[in-house]
Amino acid sequence: MSKLIIENLSMIYHTIEAETKAIDNLSLEVLEGEFLSIIGPSGCGKSTLLSVIAGLFPPSSGRVILDNMEITKPCNKVGYMLQRDHLFEWRNIFSNITLGLEIQGKCNNESILNIESMLEKYGLSSFKNYYPHQLSGGMRQRVALIRTLAIDPDILLLDEPFAALDYQTKLAVSEEVYKIIKQEGKTALMVTHDISEAIALSDRVAVLSKRPARLKNIYDIKLSVENRTPLKSREAPEFRHYFNAIWKELDIHVE
Amino acid sequence: MLSNNFSKEHELYLRAVKRRKAAIIIVQILILIIFFVQWELTAKYKIVDPFLVSQPSRMIKFMGKLYNEGMLFRHIWVTCYETVIGFLLGTIVGTLIAIILWWSDFICKVLDPYLVVLNALPKIALGPILIFWVGNGKTAIILIALTISLIVTIISVLTGFKEVDEDKIKLLKTFGASKSQILRYVVFPSSIPTMISALKINVGLSYVGVIVGEFLVAKEGLGFLIVFGGQVAQLDMVMLSIIILSIAAYLMYEAVAILEKKFTVWKS
Ligand SMILES: Nc1ncnc2c1ncn2[C@@H]1O[C@H](COP(=O)(O)OP(=O)(O)OP(=O)(O)O)[C@@H](O)[C@H]1O
Ligand SMILES: [Mg+2]
Numbered sequence: 370m371s372k373l374i375i376e377n378l379s380m381i382y383h384t385i386e387a388e389t390k391a392i393d394n395l396s397l398e399v400l401e402g403e404f405l406s407i408i409g410p411s412g413c414g415k416s417t418l419l420s421v422i423a424g425l426f427p428p429s430s431g432r433v434i435l436d437n438m439e440i441t442k443p444c445n446k447v448g449y450m451l452q453r454d455h456l457f458e459w460r461n462i463f464s465n466i467t468l469g470l471e472i473q474g475k476c477n478n479e480s481i482l483n484i485e486s487m488l489e490k491y492g493l494s495s496f497k498n499y500y501p502h503q504l505s506g507g508m509r510q511r512v513a514l515i516r517t518l519a520i521d522p523d524i525l526l527l528d529e530p531f532a533a534l535d536y537q538t539k540l541a542v543s544e545e546v547y548k549i550i551k552q553e554g555k556t557a558l559m560v561t562h563d564i565s566e567a568i569a570l571s572d573r574v575a576v577l578s579k580r581p582a583r584l585k586n587i588y589d590i591k592l593s594v595e596n597r598t599p600l601k602s603r604e605a606p607e608f609r610h611y612f613n614a615i616w617k618e619l620d621i622h623v624e
Numbered sequence: 625m626l627s628n629n630f631s632k633e634h635e636l637y638l639r640a641v642k643r644r645k646a647a648i649i650i651v652q653i654l655i656l657i658i659f660f661v662q663w664e665l666t667a668k669y670k671i672v673d674p675f676l677v678s679q680p681s682r683m684i685k686f687m688g689k690l691y692n693e694g695m696l697f698r699h700i701w702v703t704c705y706e707t708v709i710g711f712l713l714g715t716i717v718g719t720l721i722a723i724i725l726w727w728s729d730f731i732c733k734v735l736d737p738y739l740v741v742l743n744a745l746p747k748i749a750l751g752p753i754l755i756f757w758v759g760n761g762k763t764a765i766i767l768i769a770l771t772i773s774l775i776v777t778i779i780s781v782l783t784g785f786k787e788v789d790e791d792k793i794k795l796l797k798t799f800g801a802s803k804s805q806i807l808r809y810v811v812f813p814s815s816i817p818t819m820i821s822a823l824k825i826n827v828g829l830s831y832v833g834v835i836v837g838e839f840l841v842a843k844e845g846l847g848f849l850i851v852f853g854g855q856v857a858q859l860d861m862v863m864l865s866i867i868i869l870s871i872a873a874y875l876m877y878e879a880v881a882i883l884e885k886k887f888t889v890w891k892s
Contacts, residue, residue: 449798459890469799500890
């Protein structure tokens with residue numbers, strides 16, 4: 370079943386100097402419960418796409434439909450996780466997590482209990498009174514994820530969620546984030562630069578063209594591993610084939 | 625995260641740090657003592673003319689006289705009161721105007737050249753006009769202090785507001801935050817360090833405003849004592865007032881520094 374439908378979406382930015390076409394007639398469907406990655410060259414319009422889906426600004430043309438409703442403004446069914454964690458230094462971990470709830474006026478006993486249980490489940494409860502600078506990069510990223518999950522969205526938009534982490538941490542954190550998303554039963558749409566990361570986490574990988582972003586191809590990732598997790602996926606024999614295919618599709622030249 | 629079982633080496637290190645800190649404080653105090661002792665002595669043996677530069681013992685005597693007349697704390701109080709009020713008004717009004725300018729980019733762009741001109745203008749020049757409007761007295765002095773700190777406050781607070789990370793604002797927007805929520809949840813709190821450094825500058829500026837104001841109109845206050853002392857060739861009065869003024873300014877600056885620590889607990 371389709372969760373999110375992107376229909377003939379185009380987006381043009383206007384500045385005094387220029388007019389930049391960031392997205393060109395892009396159509397894409399995200400299925401209920403699936404993990405879809407979007408991969409594309411730098412500056413092709415990936416973040417723009419997520420911002421439009423999040424309802425931060427209207428597209429120049431086309432529509433975004435979530436559960437049969439067109440998205441025109443930010444809505445609490447969508448959780449957006451930005452590239453950097455953006456934890457607020459002046460708030461402790463717990464009140465960083467309640468930020469979204471406070472803004473939406475939904476900070477009640479039930480939501481607090483839900484947060485407490487997530488902190489417990491994901492090994493952060495002893496840190497809830499700490500301040501962000503006292504946490505490691507990986508922990509901060511998990512906190513950012515829980516902050517996004519706290520408003521109980523149906524679909525998660527992840528904009529290069531692991532880009533700021535070093536390689537080892539990235540492997541560990543993506544493993545955990547993947548498990549959390551699956552456990553909470555969320556649909557996820559992730560933007561990344563990293564081909565292996567895209568294959569390791571996703572059910573499908575969409576490849577975009579250079580700017581303006583157009584859909585080039587979609588890969589169904591079928592790996593012969595049991596109880597799939599990102600780390601196990603990397604050991605699947607098919608992993609390499611997908612990697613090569615997507616690498617060719619991206620058609621990146623060093624100039 | 626502190627542990628009390630330090631290694632020997634670490635204890636030595638801590639002791640060295642402490643010793644250095646103590647040394648700095650001792651030298652600072654010594655400088656003060658030496659300065660006043662040499663002042664007293666050079667004046668006493670007429671190496672410098674006490675009529676021109678006064679003398680610590682004469683200043684103390686004068687202080688005692690003021691105290692007995694019940695005027696010492698009166699003068700200090702008047703000046704500090706005017707400064708604190710001018711300072712608070714400058715900060716609050718300046719921050720409010722900065723919020724308006726942040727809120728409406730249009731107003732901000734429209735007013736930009738006027739702010740630049742007002743910032744460049746020596747606000748003291750407005751003193752006579754303010755006195756003409758509100759009369760000789762405390763109100764005029766407070767207004768002069770206010771005008772001096774106002775524009776700087778507006779500009780530095782607004783700069784702080786505009787430096788807030790766009791992505792943090794974007795994050796709030798994804799939660800559906802309104803403009804006033806963006807102000808309350810991210811713009812204001814993340815500008816607190818900028819605002820506090822504006823406050824620190826304002827302490828000094830407000831004192832300048834108050835003293836100039838008192839030069840122009842006052843019948844009491846430390847600025848008044850300074851001008852009056854100069855007119856009647858009473859350097860004891862002038863020097864004493866200046867020293868009290870420095871202490872008062874220092875204390876107020878420290879108060880702001882304590883405020884800063886309180887608002888930035890999350891840093892430690
Ligand atoms: N607010 C804006 N105004 C004008 N142009 C913009 C704006 N935001 C982005 N652009 C332009 O739109 C294009 C796409 O930007 P976008 O950030 O969506 O790319 P991206 O694929 O996320 O890039 P990256 O891989 O570097 O994250 C870029 O060329 C960028 O310069
Ligand atoms: Mg991007």
